[in-house]
Amino acid sequence: MGWLTPAEWTVIALSLKVSVVAVLVTMPVAYALAWVIARRRFPGRMLLDAAIHLPLVLPPVVTGWLLLLLLGRGGVIGAWLYDRFGITFVFEWTGAAIAAGVMALPLMVRAMRLSIEAVDRRLVEAARTLGASPWRAFATVTLPLSVPGVAAGAMLGFARSLGEFGATITFASNIAGQTRTLPLAIYTGLQVPGSEAAVARLAVMAIVLSLGALLASEWLVRRSVHRSSQGRAHVL
């Protein structure tokens, strides 16, 4: 494809890497949180729920700034990570992935939670009488039956990660090949008058990627759910 420049390919590859890693790493965390909020009642549950929604209500730049305060080299956790393990996120693609994951988290949790709440508990009971421990009943009943939410959450999270801008530029900065994802490249392009064509090319790539993710998630859901849907519905 001579249509995109090598630099643009780099941007796309980086965006994919950052988004895929962000979604894969965030997914189990999001599912665990969704499960806890859907199925457990404990003091502080609403607070946890609110905390998860924070990256959604706060302007992304603020989230990026909070990440900087927390995970930057001089940050509370960041300083420790650096001194102890030499780990640093600023200027690194891992930082971009963290920013994307944090921004995607509330969307993923909500979708997953909806599906977990829709799982019929009588089926979990049935599994238990058939000898399944709570953990196995979860793994063999609740988890597979909530696949639609997992797929929707992964899709939303991936799309959000692909589009994440404010938190990334604030926390991980805007370095070509390291943290300049598609949105940052588009922003960078917008700073230069007359680069509308380049911006449009990148925007189209963002659209193509998200379309791919959409197809993948539809396929995942169809494969695992549609054939087994609740009942025989015929004409209607």
Next chain:
Amino acid sequence: MGWLTPAEWTVIALSLKVSVVAVLVTMPVAYALAWVIARRRFPGRMLLDAAIHLPLVLPPVVTGWLLLLLLGRGGVIGAWLYDRFGITFVFEWTGAAIAAGVMALPLMVRAMRLSIEAVDRRLVEAARTLGASPWRAFATVTLPLSVPGVAAGAMLGFARSLGEFGATITFASNIAGQTRTLPLAIYTGLQVPGSEAAVARLAVMAIVLSLGALLASEWLVRRSVHRSSQGRAHVL
């Protein structure tokens, strides 16, 4: 409350107005789209689905820019609206609401769609045999049974609207009392050294507002669904 300045109160009132209007106006549109995508099969369905997700994958600034191209005074639709009706969105709070609504749309559609897909079609069939037209069956069965998704969608949409920054500042700009919502005020604060305290105050307000929305949506779901949940699940 002497804690916030009058200007800050203005910002909060404006944010609330923008977010509430954005969510209320977007909700029926989102639900209709969710229903069509969940229940209908037609050529171009995936394309529609992808289009809905666009504001999620594109950097918000680009979405704002596209809104400007479309709805700005010189824009395709905007010019017509202005010439015909004298309506203009740019620099108006209505523009901020449009930006917020567009950014919230994909989140709302996804949540609603999950719940619509989970509605047992056999119940819709039963309604039809009892004399309900397709439309009434929808209004009395599908719609109420998808309330969890509607509430989750409204909550996500409201939170996203409260936090919307990039598309708003690009499309509606940052006019105090008109389009300077909480995120824009926070951003403005962050650009000036030493205004961390003011930023923190506004961020806390954003958190409080979203917590309120969270409680409201939980209450809505509990009121309409929990007592009627699927089955008798006892100890587990």
Next chain:
Amino acid sequence: MSFDVDIALDVGERRIVLRFRSDARLTALVGPSGVGKTSVLDAIAGLRRPATGHITVAHETLFDAPRGVDLPPERRRSGYVFQDTRLFPHRRVAANLAYGERHAHGERRIISYEDVARLLDIGHLLDRWPATLSGGETRRVAIGRALLSAPRFLLLDEPLASLDPARAERLLRLIERLRDELDLPILLVSHSANEVDRLAGHVVTLA
């Protein structure tokens, strides 16, 4: 003519072919499990479209493939008691019962609300959510809901399943009364020879 059914129905890989005419007030549809009885009721109610054929009930054509007739379920006005009951989980028992009533303006009622509550013994359940009902309670409410929707004919898919003998007897009497007093064709699916012998004027065997 109560029922005039001549259809070919594709379910899964199989094709079910059924042809019967019945003048009896109550017709029983019997046959082994899985033979297609429920599928036939679905077709008559308008929930499953036959590949071909016609369905006429009480002189009204509900479906006729050659003539392109295919009434939607709400215009067929069947009183369908589903094998899987299908109560609306988001409506209390009273609202479930009222659901069909509300759509039945101007239609001929076949039974009053009070009679339903009394004869089916569900008066004490009106405030309850379906999720809290026992198996037999659920079925009784489902029967009541169908009766109250001012149906022009009844489709009963094992209506006595999971009812205790006393309540089953009461329901049998109610069905007999509806059969004898009203011009209301009834199609009954049952596995009980006893029930069929007692109620049916005509027996259709699906095999």
Next chain:
Amino acid sequence: MSFDVDIALDVGERRIVLRFRSDARLTALVGPSGVGKTSVLDAIAGLRRPATGHITVAHETLFDAPRGVDLPPERRRSGYVFQDTRLFPHRRVAANLAYGERHAHGERRIISYEDVARLLDIGHLLDRWPATLSGGETRRVAIGRALLSAPRFLLLDEPLASLDPARAERLLRLIERLRDELDLPILLVSHSANEVDRLAGHVVTLA
């Protein structure tokens, strides 16, 4: 002693008090619809916690409020055929049948997979999704799933509902065989006097 049950159970606003001891191999639990039969089975299976009392089955204490014993359902190993079947919608019939088997390593099998498929006549359904099964097919699969989970006792909640006479007869014979050949206490809920007379060594009436 097969069953030694002495419990008080709160369901909704009501309290169900039940006390019975039975040495019979098959005990029937009868009573009108809504009296609490299913709730009692739930309590024995460990799905509903009694307010007080104890439950002992085949000399094993499953629940004892004073002594603080309350085994989780998976350690009670009941073979519970639910009134509402509860097949796993996301697993094909074969995988539903295998579900309990997989959790039953080293436990005593009471019946082979082949026998289940043959006696319940579900061999041709193994590849199907539960959503496509008829009412009777669903129940037969649910019975097979419970039998294959190597249970130490059986809880059967109207297992013959919606089965045709031929298949019902075959299942009755299977239950008789299990009753006579294995040391497997069975608690059966049924509304059929016929069934109860034929099978039960002891009848408990809940009222």
Next chain:
Amino acid sequence: TPVADDGPVVLAASSMQDAMEDAADRWAASGHERPVLSFASSASVARQVGEGAPADLVITSDSQWMDWLAGQGALDGNPRPLVANALVVVAPASARTPPSLSAFAADPDGGRLAIAEPESVPAGQFARQALESLDLWKLVRSRIVPAENVRAALALVERGEVPLGIVYATDANASRKVRIVQRLAPATHDAIVYYVARTGVSDHAEAPALLEFLLGARGQAAFAAQGFTPAPAAER
């Protein structure tokens, strides 16, 4: 870090983007490793450095963030003036009558004036000073459209959403869609000076050389090519 083998890391205000890319090319052409560049708002750049980001040079578009950094002890040596810029009034290239700033101020129905956010963005602060010293601020104050940054203000003019805007001369030069209708005298506002400094954590051997290169003739030539003017001698 993965950028260790590369040139020094430079965090720069985004309005320097074109000029810095050009300067970086020239530096690389003279046999050095090309520096690693990251662009964001001055505030973002400064906060990243403040949190100990491993950068070597930092460039801001005014003195306030440099002073803030110096106050944090995050700099090595004093900030040095890098280049200067000027303010111009622009109108859409397609507009028929070129309005002047005073004509605009005199006509209350003449639409709005786009500038960068005057409270927080340097370009906006300078524009406000200029309007104040021309005694126009009170007249146009309510008709200001505060944009996220200079580029966004420029875009509003380019799109014809506003009849006039005040932007940097460098931005106006680069855009073919606007026409300069008036240059604002340097005396009407504080000097518009970009500053460069070495960070306290800089350990790249070439960092001092790059700093001198940017301040020297060859670096300044790159900036001049983009329309920047030399920083006033008095400031040096």
